Structures are given as structure tokens and as C-alpha cells.
Amino acid sequence: MDDISSKDYVIIDNFFREELYSGIKSFFLGKLPNFKEAGIGAHSDFQVDAKVRGDFTYWLDRKRDVQLQNYWDVLDETILIFNRYCYLSLSGYEFHLAHYPSGGHYDKHLDQFENRNNRMISMIVYLNDDWKDGDGGELEIFEKNGTSFLVQPIGARCVMFKSAVVPHAVLKAHKSRFSLTGWLLYQPSSVGTLFV
Numbered sequence: 001m002d003d004i005s006s007k008d009y010v011i012i013d014n015f016f017r018e019e020l021y022s023g024i025k026s027f028f029l030g031k032l033p034n035f036k037e038a039g040i041g042a043h044s045d046f047q048v049d050a051k052v053r054g055d056f057t058y059w060l061d062r063k064r065d066v067q068l069q070n071y072w073d074v075l076d077e078t079i080l081i082f083n084r085y086c087y088l089s090l091s092g093y094e095f096h097l098a099h100y101p102s103g104g105h106y107d108k109h110l111d112q113f114e115n116r117n118n119r120m121i122s123m124i125v126y127l128n129d130d131w132k133d134g135d136g137g138e139l140e141i142f143e144k145n146g147t148s149f150l151v152q153p154i155g156a157r158c159v160m161f162k163s164a165v166v167p168h169a170v171l172k173a174h175k176s177r178f179s180l181t182g183w184l185l186y187q188p189s190s191v192g193t194l195f196v
């Protein structure tokens with residue numbers, strides 16, 4: 001929490017215990033046939049542009065995806081911690097599973113949309129069991145001082161950052177890259193309307 005206040009981001013390894021990790025991973029693999037090509041922007045701005053991003057996503061729904069109950073519990077706890085220690089007023093979230101096939105990437109961007117700024121915290125947990133140097137797919141985080149650094153998408157690693165101020169990119173993956181990515185919102189996502 002101190003890191004996200006001072007540096008705008010935080011990286012936490014082993015964010016999920018083993019059992020939760022494998023539950024989420026098998027849920028992910030089961031849903032793979034239902035993933036859709038991801039777009040950029042919200043509302044009418046929504047567009048699919050493979051030049052900008054090359055991932056496929058599956059939006060989660062707490063009521064429908066009850067197999068993820070333990071994950072929803074972790075999320076509730078995370079939101080409570082942010083509200084208590086960082087004085088945020090988070091009251092909702094939106095999450096999707098993401099699959100970058102080999103060759104997939106995401107150009108440098110911010111996670112807040114121009115016409116919808118309720119995304120406060122971006123939260124990514126990687127689901128890649130044996131990611132190695134050379135597999136690509138690193139998350140590049142751009143810091144305030146103009147430098148950037150790379151984060152390997154290794155299993156159970158969680159990256160959180162302030163959605164409005166931390167530019168980031170996903171470098172080209174050289175094999176399938178899996179993640180659970182979402183945003184903690186200061187209003188429920190229905191206010192800004194979801195896209196699929």
C-alpha cells in the first residue's frame with residue numbers, strides 16, 4: 001500500500017495461494033473457447049484494432065461465475081484495504097480473463113478512457129506457470145521520471161497501479177500468455193456501462 005501511494009504501482013508475488021491459483025487457472029482454461037477479440041475504448045468508441053492490442057478476453061460476472069467465489073472474496077478484501085489505508089472510495093470493479101496468443105501485444109496506453117474515468121486501480125494477476133526469459137510478453141511500466149522497466153508475467157504475480165497516471169504496454173508474447181485483469185472503480189461499472 002505504501003508503494004502504490006508513493007510510486008503509483010506495486011508488485012506482489014504469490015498473490016494467490018496454490019489452491020486458489022489452480023482453481024482460477026482451470027476456470028480460465030475451461031473458458032478459452034469463449035474468449036472474444038478485445039477492443040479499445042468504451043461505449044461508441046469501442047473498436048477492435050489488432051495493431052494496438054492483440055489479446056482475447058472473457059469478461060467475468062460475479063453472479064454467473066460462482067466457481068470463482070474465493071477470488072471474489074479476495075477482491076472484496078483488497079477493496080476494503082484500499083479504502084481503509086489509501087482513503088479511496090472504491091465501490092465496484094470489472095474484470096476479465098485475457099489471453100495473448102503468441103505474437104500478441106498491447107501498445108503503450110493508460111487504462112482510463114477519455115469519456116469514462118471511473119477506473120481507479122488496475123489490477124493484473126498472471127496465470128503463466130513456467131514463464132522464462134525469452135518468452136516475451138513482459139509488462140512495461142513507464143515511470144514519472146521518464147524511465148521504464150519490465151515485469152515478467154509469472155504465475156500468481158500481481159501488479160497494481162493507478163489507472164489514470166501509469167502508462168504501460170505489453171511486449172510481444174512468444175507463446176500464449178494468460179492473465180486475470182481488472183479495474184477497481186469508484187462507481188459500479190454499470191454507471192459507465194460495460195463492453196464485451
Ligand SMILES: O=C(O)CCC(=O)C(=O)O
Pocket residue numbers: 098106111124138139168169170179181
Ligand atoms: O496484461 C498486462 O500485463 C496488461 C494488460 C493491460 O494493460 C490492459 O488490459 O489494459
Ligand SMILES: [Fe+2]
Pocket residue numbers: 109110111122168
Ligand atoms: Fe492496460
